[in-house]
Amino acid sequence: MSFLSLVGIELKKIHRSKIVWILAIATVILWFPSILNARINFEMHGEGISPENNFLIQGFMGMAWFMFPASMVVGTVLLNMVERSNKGMLKMLSLPVNTVKLCLAKFVVLLTLAAFQILMTVGMYYVSAGIASQTQHYNFILQPLFVFKEAGMIFAAAIPMISFFWLLSVCIQTSIFSIGIGLASIVPSVLMINTKIWFAYPMAYPFFVITAEYGKLAANFTTSQVELIPWLPAAASITIFCLFASCLCFGRAERR
Numbered sequence: 001m002s003f004l005s006l007v008g009i010e011l012k013k014i015h016r017s018k019i020v021w022i023l024a025i026a027t028v029i030l031w032f033p034s035i036l037n038a039r040i041n042f043e044m045h046g047e048g049i050s051p052e053n054n055f056l057i058q059g060f061m062g063m064a065w066f067m068f069p070a071s072m073v074v075g076t077v078l079l080n081m082v083e084r085s086n087k088g089m090l091k092m093l094s095l096p097v098n099t100v101k102l103c104l105a106k107f108v109v110l111l112t113l114a115a116f117q118i119l120m121t122v123g124m125y126y127v128s129a130g131i132a133s134q135t136q137h138y139n140f141i142l143q144p145l146f147v148f149k150e151a152g153m154i155f156a157a158a159i160p161m162i163s164f165f166w167l168l169s170v171c172i173q174t175s176i177f178s179i180g181i182g183l184a185s186i187v188p189s190v191l192m193i194n195t196k197i198w199f200a201y202p203m204a205y206p207f208f209v210i211t212a213e214y215g216k217l218a219a220n221f222t223t224s225q226v227e228l229i230p231w232l233p234a235a236a237s238i239t240i241f242c243l244f245a246s247c248l249c250f251g252r253a254e255r256r
Helices: 003-016 019-036 038-043 051-093 099-136 144-171 175-186 202-217 228-249
Strands: none
Touching (some): 003 099, 019 051, 038 051, 038 099, 051 175, 051 202, 099 228, 144 202, 144 228
């Protein structure tokens, strides 16, 4: 069975889960405060950032720090639970399927879910910005090219983090423990972005890159900027290690 066929099968399985609904609800909840507190964006003169830029960045910062990582933790565990329920994993392993291919196919599906949630976030941003523009009589809507660039940076920076969450869900069979460890690992990201070794903590990547963008847009606010070295080598090493370990451990419990 080809890799693309496996990815297609895994995508079909998502329809039987509640993952997409969870991601959608989390995205909608994220932007409610931005609409309700839209007037605050006019009070950011001290930082030297325009109201429309602040509206976008503040929403994306809320997503990148907790909502998006937390959704990925829950989504990752649910993705594995779809297989473990009704002995689905055993059925898949009984087929002439390469377990490494199957593991990587599921990871690709997880990345697809991540991209889908970020696209929903962009969509909800435009809905929220449109509502805020009407209520505040000010145009909060930014050009799509800029918005998608910021969203794309968050997605790219999140890949090592998602690979770590995938490793947790593969190695830890008890769902509550996997979710607990995953959620607990998100909290220190606020502290880690203020250290010199932030690049060693993948859960801090999405929040770090959007915070760095905030520093670029706010003339009077200074933030640490992304340095590709040593970030890229560290990110690549973490991703490769997590995927390698995941492939080794994938399905081991079911094969016993």
